[in-house]
Every structure is written in C-alpha cells, then in structure tokens.
Amino acid sequence: MKFEYQDDIDDYLLNRMSEEQQLAFEKEINRNPELQEQLDFTKNSVRALKSRNDKLAALKEWEKDYVWKEQRHKHIQLYWISGVAALFIVTFFIILKPNIKEDLRDPNAVEFEFTPFDVNTIKNSSDYSDIESLLKGKSYKKALESIEKEMQLLKSDSTNIGSKFVFNYEEYQTKMLNIRKKQDELCWLKVYALLGLNNTKQALLILDELRHRDGLYQIPSDSLYNLLKSDGMNY
C-alpha cells in the first residue's frame, strides 16, 4: 500500500476527477497491479463503510421504535393491571358497601339525605359549610357536636356585643341580627342532625320554634314540621 496512490484512488472513487483524469487513471490501473490492488481494497472499504453506516442509521431509528414499543407494551400491561385492580376494588366495594356504610355512619343514623336547603338560594352562602359536609357524610353526631360548639360561641358573642356596643345602638342591632341569623341556621342544621339520628321529637321542637320566628327559615321550617307531622315519617 503506497501513500502516494491514495489521493488519486480517493478522487477516483469519490468522483472528484475530470473525465480526462479518470481515463488516465484507469490506464494506470491496468498497468499497475499494486495500484489495482490498493484500489480494490479501498473500494471494498468504502462499500463496507457505506453499507455499515446506512444500516447503523436505520438501526438508530428502529432502536427508538423499539424503546417506544416496549414502553407502550409496559403501559398496556400497566393499564391491564390497573383495570383489573380497579374492577377488583369496585367489586369489593359493591359487595361490602352496606357494611362499610354502617361503619362510617353514626350507629343510629337512618337513610336521610341532607340537602343544603332550598334556603341556600336565599341566603347565598353558608357560614357552616363544615357542618354541612358532616351532615352530607351522615356523621350526625359530629355535626351535632359542632353545632353545639358554634351555638356556645354565638352565645358568648351576643353577651360580648351587649357590653361592647352599649353606646352604639345601630351597630349593636346589626350585629345582633347577624347572630340571630346564624342561630337560626344552626338550629336548622341541628334539625337535620337530629333527624339523622332518628331524634324526631327534638327536631320537631326546634322546627316548631323556628317556624314561629321571623326569618329565612320560617317557611322551610313550617313546611318540614307539617310534613313530619302529617306523613308520620319514620324518623
């Protein structure tokens, strides 16, 4: 292999020769077996390099495809496992639902759906959303405890207001009105909690009180009171 031959061989193989140069080189090849041998070797090397690099480029592309397919395969497997697990969980809950319900709810709770009153449309928002949540979740005892606490707070508030605004009657009136609204709301919530705990008697007492009091809860209380009385519902 001769260094001085290589430039011409490269130019010939990479088509970097003019036609004249090409013809002259081909004549030289026929005359010089050493050059011919070096040309053949370089030609084979170029052919092998081209074939190898073309294939490597394709392999790179396929490798991405492989990784993507494998990931997809894993995802599909994961979806299947999740699906089966979900199905199992759903079946499990469907079968055990009644027992679980019993466990979560208060022991004496009855099937009673708490609807955060039609009154909500009138009063816009509730200050006692936590209690409402407890009622919706049928945790009537906890709800009742919270209601009692809130009632205590309101009681002390009203006492404080009495001493604080003794010289500002208008402000005192506004504050007291607010406290009364909240007391009514708590009473209404208490009715639900009591009905949930099957304590209809006490619920009726509160409803009777509410329906005789002016305010947002007067009409709903009256209607619920009459409904409970006339239908003889099993609360």
Add this chain to the structure above:
Amino acid sequence: MPVINILLGRKKSDAAFVEGIYNRDEKMARELHYYCKQYFDQKYGSIFFADNKRKDEIFHESFLALWKIIVDRKVYVEDGELRGRGNKPFSGKLTTLLMSIAKYKYLELVRDKSHINDIDIDELLKKKYNENNDLISTDDTDDIMYNIIDDCLSNMPKGCYKILTMFYYEEKSLETIMTEIDTYESKNALKTAKYKCLTNLRNSANAIYHSYLNA
C-alpha cells in the same frame, strides 16, 4: 410458542423475514430488529455479562452481521424453506444465529480486557470464520475480503472509524473534517492519519483472510 405467535400474527416466520429483508423490505427488517432485540435482551445474560452500553453495542454489531448474512444471501429462501451454503437446508433459527454471532462479537470486544488468554480467543475467532464459512454461499475472493473488511470495521478504533466515515461515507473534504475534529493541526496530518487507518484496516483484514485460507 413460535407457532402460536405465527398463528396469532404476532411474529412472522424466519423464512418470511429472510425473504422480506432480501427484497429490501424495510418494514420486515424493522420487525426482525424488534424481535431480535427482544430475544437478545432476554437471553444475552446466559452468554455474557456486560453493561448496557456494551450490550447494545454487541447487539448492533450482531444484528448488522445477521442482516448482512441475509442481504448477501448466505441464508436464503427456496421453495418456502430456509437454505444455507450448498443449498443445504438451514435448520437453525435466526435468533439462534444472532446469539452465536453475539457470542463472538463479545469475545472480540473484550479481547484486550478479557481474562481468557489471547490464544483461546484467537482459536475461537478462527472457529468463527470457519462457522461463518458454512453460511457463505459464495467463493468470490472479493466478496470474502469485503466481508472481512466489514467485520474489521466493527472492531476499528473509534477515531479511525470516524475519519473514514466522514471522508468516504459523508464525503466531506479534509478541510471540513479538520474543523469538526480538533485533533489535527494540518491537512497533511489528517491525510496521514486517514492513510494509517486504512493501512491498519488492510493489515487486519489480510491477517484474517490468510488465517481463513489456511483454516
């Protein structure tokens, strides 16, 4: 299991792959790559231990060799049957052939670092060419040399491979290569390096060619 796969349309037969790849069907080659890669990932542990980079390198080289065997018609399909040298039926599977190639590729790769002594590896590599010889259905010297060069390229130092690829495959000028590889200070230095790479490639190929002839 392969029968079930074929019945379910999950995997084509080896004959279908060989036929498809020989007819330059890229989809078939891609599909064979997928199954070979899956098979290789599952089985390579029983042949050698290697980190992911080396494992992938071995797979690439092995798959390229397998692909070449098919393209060069060393394994081909006749009357729906796979055949090898001398029109003899080829009873093996493509994946098994891939793994036997991988075994040798691994030995070539670890040649310098292996605890196996050089004589053993030389023996094994010699055996490889004899085994490959069974697959070679051509007696063309030029073709044999081409195959050996192709094999030597896979074991060539990376720097050399890069220079030769840039010059002959990407057809870049020496000036352009110089700007892309900072190592060379002058065009002549790069030209000399390229020439040395070719000379080393030729020496290795000739050595293997002669050992093949004497085998």
